[in-house]
Amino acid sequence: MFESILFYTLAAFILGFGVLVVTARNTVHCVVFLVANFLCVAMIYVMLGAEFLAIIQVLVYAGGIVVLYLFVVMLVNLKRGPDAAPDRRRQSRVGFVLAAVMLAEISAILVYSAARPASAVAAAAATPLQTVGNTEVVGMLLYTDYLIPFEVASMLLLVAMIGAILLAKKEI
Amino acid sequence: MTPITPYHYLVLSAALFMLGVIGVMTRRNIIIIFMSIELMLNAVNINLAAFSQQLHNAVGQVFAIFVVAVAAAEAAIGLGIILAFYRNKETLNIDEMNILRW
Amino acid sequence: MFDTNELVINMGPQHPSTHGVLRVILRLDGERVIGSDVVIGYLHRGVEKLCEHRDWAQIVLITDRMDYVAAASNNLGYVETVEKLMSIEVPRRARYIRTILAELQRIASHCLWLGTHAMDIGAMTVFLYAFRERELVLDLFEEYCGARLTYNAMRVGGLPLDIPPGWDRKVRDFCDILGPKVDEYEQLLTHNRIWLERTRGVGVIPGEDAVAIGLSGPPLRGSGIPRDVRKDEPYAAYAEFDFDIPIGAAGDTYDRYLVRIEEFRQSVRIIRQALDGLPEGPILGKVPRLIKPPAGETYHAIEAPKGELGYFIASDGKSNTPYRFRVRPPSFCNLQALSRLIKGHLVADVVALIGSLDIVLGEVDR
Amino acid sequence: MVDIYVVPILKIVVLLSAVLLAVTYLTLLERKVIAWVQVRLGPMRVGPQGVLQPIADAVKLLLKEDITPSRADKWVFTLAPIVSMVPALIAFAVIPFGATVSMFGHPVSLYIADVNVGLLYIVSVTSIGVYGIILAGYSSNSKFPLLAGLRASAQLISYEIAVTMMLVSLVVVAGTLSMVGIVNAQLSQGVWYVFLQPVAFVILFIGGLAETNRAPFDLPEAEQELTGGFHTEYSGMRFALFFLAEYANMIVVSAVATTLFLGGWLRPFPNVHVLSFLGFVPGWIWFLLKTFVFIYVFIWIRATLPRYRYDQLMRLGWKVLIPLGIANLVVTAILKVLL
């Protein structure tokens, strides 16, 4: 019951903020909605028992990446947003319709799947819930089985950092 | 009310993803397009977390963390490119970024 | 930081750190100053013109209002110029007391400077400490002439008042107090790492450039030029005292700071000597009842706390007002260096440099 | 039902009011302490020794006209102070003020939640606070606040890295992310981590000064340079919220530092039995005492030190603290593996 209320509330917020991100005129407002969206997503993670992921979501996404966005938005600080320009190719409408249809399709697939008899996946879900999202488990996985991807990711970040510095530097 | 099943999360994820797609399709402002991409990444993460919970396997979360790392890298580089672009063209309109053709 | 936009910022005339109504239009690249315009005149009262329409005795009052934190020095410069014009012999006792007053004034002015300068850089305690000592000086002035800010303390030919009984002892006590207090300021600032980082190498102006721009006073001496009117062209009783002229080496904000701090000590030294050798005698020389200098013109400068304060006065010998009255205010000349000093520095350095030049807008705009 | 819903809600209510009260009185404390440092008396008029001054201030700010600049981005302008206040308050959720005590027959823990990622929670929640300043700077549509907003974002992001490095090395020592767990680890290891991780402590303290925009790192609100920085255009209660957020953040940083390095609610030398007479003082009093010491030092530093310049601040963060933090982490990890 409580879970349902929470989920639907959060889902509404997530989608609502998502819509606002996509539609807002002012870029800074977009960023603010994005942060709100991320915070709600973080709560969804908590609901899913992934506390560590939730914290990372807030810390890295909301606290780090989006600050960068905001920073850039403020630096660029456009008087007249590009969205004021007419869409010459009319593709936005096509895109919009396509996305809507796809959403319908996916939902159809999901609903159909849900209606089907429980598969092995669903059977697994039937087993009693246990906390799988605790930090230790994630840490163990990260530093044992997924050590190489982890190192690759850190290397990627390093490269991205250097690249960003080079890109933003006035004269190299 | 039915209990919340993974399907709920998947529908939410799909909807969020499609919102991101719509953002990418319809907006002109490249920063907002980037933010829409972030939305899509988040949708993916919800998906991963949902399956992780469903399968009682933390690997989904591990990959969600990788997604976050990649998103960070993408944001850093992407915003760097945007700044460089803005410095040259004084605009953020993605329609102006069309010299990469033919 | 980033160079996407050049930002134009209007610093002042309403700004906490422009020491009045100075206005600096800054063009910023990120936080770095790439150009600046200094706009003055918000406090212009036409002092020079006013003086040309007052008689010779009344002008003393108006000079108070130029550098209003160093009124006694302004008085001194004016009366000495007129005395020079009229060739009046000032009694020795009067000259001694004038010296004491001028040096007390220097201490008061420097206290104000130190407080505001430190405040600009963020050290707020020093501000109150310095004002505490300044209050003592103001008390001394109040006891001497009844006023705390605009003293009207000098007369052509001497002084209006002899020192009150016991005043000299109080001045001595103050001198004893001030030394340790200056040490206290230095403890808070001189070796403070942050202070050093904020002032060292900031706003460097080499000696020859300082001369070329026309700096005077501590900013000039901070650049290593040992120019001090008190030594070079002694007036009042300075010729009879022994004191040193501190000079800096690098010409940066820190050197200007050190020079002024040392001047505290030198002022105390001068005051002590003056009190020790204070002669008896009249305090007013032989002055005609109606002051009317003969036709002629003269320029006379004194070392005000902020630099060389010069008066150019022309008399036609007929009217009882000056024919032409012109002031060379140290703040005005020193302010000329600002644009040059702040170029390439950060916004935070702008306020530090304004403070380091020690300007008073009353004197700049007149 | 009582234990699940009523007690936590009660705790939240009590904590919130206590924090807000503490924050208001912190302003008085700061004014008084700085006044004493500066041989002044500070507020003396409202109430005996000025003790009612904060209330008067609050009333004044509440009653003042709340001006929104006409060209401002209105709802962001309103949102900004809230965004900066809320994280400061919700960070208190995981701070353990004391161990479990018995109250009215119920065992009551003196913390709202013991989250297994408590430390990360605090870090992430406080990292949201920066939005308040950035948005305030942006939405004022004024140049000084904009500069301050850029300064603040750069500063907070930089110092967060150093502080997080420190926290990681501390977690390596403690072996847990839970705030209660860290205090208990200090109890079981018999030593305050300030002695095990002095470098981390110092850097956390400096980083804390910078994260809370306190002197000598108060660049985003440097009134001498930026005429008050990001809150230049604010007035009335919205201004007060920024103010309260700053002080609440001070308390958070002090409380976190106390928990992590000074043993939280533990008495000094928790494992020395000779000193067990100190145990009669309740744990939460010890906690508050230690926190108070931190806050006092914060104020003391503000009264003493000049302000850093922007580039110097960034240099300190990136070239001194972060390398030092990484070095400390590496050394800690090596020692941890070796010992």
Added chain:
Amino acid sequence: MRFIWLIPLLPAAGALVNGLFGIRWFSRTVSGLLACATMAGALGLSLWAFSELLGLPADARVHDVVLGHWIPPMALQTAHDIGMFQVPWQFRLDPLSGVMILVVTGVGFLIHVYSTAYMKDEAPGGYARFFSYLNLFCFFMLVLVLGANFLVMFVGWEGVGLCSYLLIGFWYEKKSASDAGKKAFITNRIGDWGFILGMFLVFFTFGTLDFRAVADAAGAMPIESAGFGVLSIICLTLFIGATGKSAQIPLHVWLPDAMEGPTPVSALIHAATMVTAGVYMVARNAVLFQHAPHVMQIVAIVGALTALMAATIGLVQNDIKRVLAYSTVSQLGYMFLATGVGAFAAGIFHLMTHAFFKALLFLGSGSVIHAMAGEQDMQKMGGLRKYMPVTFVTMMIGTLAIAGIPPLAGFFSKDEILYQSFLNNRFLWLIGAVTALLTAFYMFRLILLTFYGTYRGAPWARVAAPAAAMEAAAHGVRHPLDGQAQKDDHEVSHGAADVRAAGHAHAWHGPHESPRAMTVPLMALAVGAIVAGFLGIPQALKGANTIEHFLAPSFESHTAAAREAGAGAAAGAEHGPGAAAAEEGAHHLSTAGELGLMVLSVLIAVAGVLAARRFYFTHPELPDRLAARWRGAHALLFNKYYVDELYDATAIKGTVAGGRGLWTFDRVVIDGAVDGSGWLTRVSAWGSHMFDKHVVDGLVNLVGWIAEEGSFFVRRLQTGLVQNYALLMVVGVFAFLTLYLVAR
């Protein structure tokens, strides 16, 4: 002995550190100390290794250390079959190299110490550079002597050449110095050419480059007494290498010029060690040479002629270092004479004693030059005895040693050579004896001109004006004299703070004794010059001739079979004029004869001394009269037989002219041919071009035109707009999804 590889590597490390860091950062003291310390370490290790070597039985005195592979095995054609060409980094300690490393490290160490004082006036960077080079030289020299095969030796051989070049041109700002460096380098190249040829031939003949293997193989071959076989050619080419390195006729011209380098360099490289490398190399290949008696004869003759010629030139030179340089050439000639007559041990013995006394003489001359503030002309010296007693005494010892006055070192070694050559060939002996006479004469001429008589040099200020002194001190003025001017007084560094001391230092105060760091090496070398000879007291004087027995194993082949074959060969070559003759003579000359020869040579030396005394002490006007009377001869000698001019006129001019001729040929004939073919090419290319343009290009353009026109439609899709591409992606996903929904 396992650590002998450290002996060269220690100086290398010193050179590396001084070279990489010292030039920039080290003070003089640090770089000097570092260099000396590495040399001291190398000396200590050498002594240790040598003592261990002595501890082995005489037959087994050899120790190899392989540091690693250098050139991996590769198959190469040799004379007999396919040989595996492989070269390891191999060091070998045997009696011969043992003696050599002692000489190199011992003398080298002393010279390093000496240099710390001598080079005091260099800037710290130059100082470190100097010591870096010096250490590097020691490294290469040690590699040279320790190398167990030709190629490793060649590394050292080239390395010392390089260091010699660097050090001769150490003051490269001076044109004469850099020219002298180039001259030395280029002259050496000629020798190296010979050496390389010899090396190729060695490998081609024996399929290996290892000395022992070569010696064994050669020992098994018959002695080529009849004609000029492959061994002779090998030996001849190797000997060409030796003449280059050891400054023998006709490649002797570089050594005198090499005196442009700092004096310690002259002492170490151009007297004690490097120039003896040729002798060492010949001795190292003793077995080879023994099998080529004709070449031995050539070696002996060249050595004797060089000895005589250099000695005659030395008679008339006035520059103190040049006299010593010619003396060195002359003594090297002696050594080759010794090796040429088969007395390898005597040659090496002389090499060793010569290292001591010649280094001593050079360092002494350096001390004199130092005292004279850079003056090198002996005619401007005189009477220095009373100013610099230590230098005088030590130089006197060195002079007596080189003149062959018993019981000093030179007597024994030189006498051994004379004795051996007497046994071999009376004529060579005669040349040797005359050279000995000349040696005694010109060496005493040097001593007398320098230390006796009256002072003839520049006057000096008795009392330096304090102001001038202070100014000089303040500006760090260098003494404005030529040549060695850079080396000012050592006192500078001691007393720079004290104005009086500095003044004393800078206003040259007349000749004076050198500092301890210079005199102590002098004294040490003097002791060496006295006692080194006692290692080789001949049997005639009831001595043991220790060194000959000690060295003997190094000059023989080793395998039993080879030894046997060698013995057989020696027996079979009884009639040969080379080594066999020496063997034969040894049996035939009585002890009394040998003693008589000794007395004779002593008398010769004394005669030389007395003549010098008469010419330059008692009757100083005589030399000029003689020179005036024999003007032609004097000019001939004074101008060094016009060899330099000859080379200039023939070799250098010839090379230039040849170059010009070739250039002209190149321009006219070859360029003409090239141009002609170019023209042809152009013509054919034009034809080809026309075909290309109209036929081939036409086809290509047609294809391109089709592609372009065809792509006009396709490229409409390439808008360059990211969103279009994204839209297409979405369309694709949509298609898949729809397909999934429909087809499932």
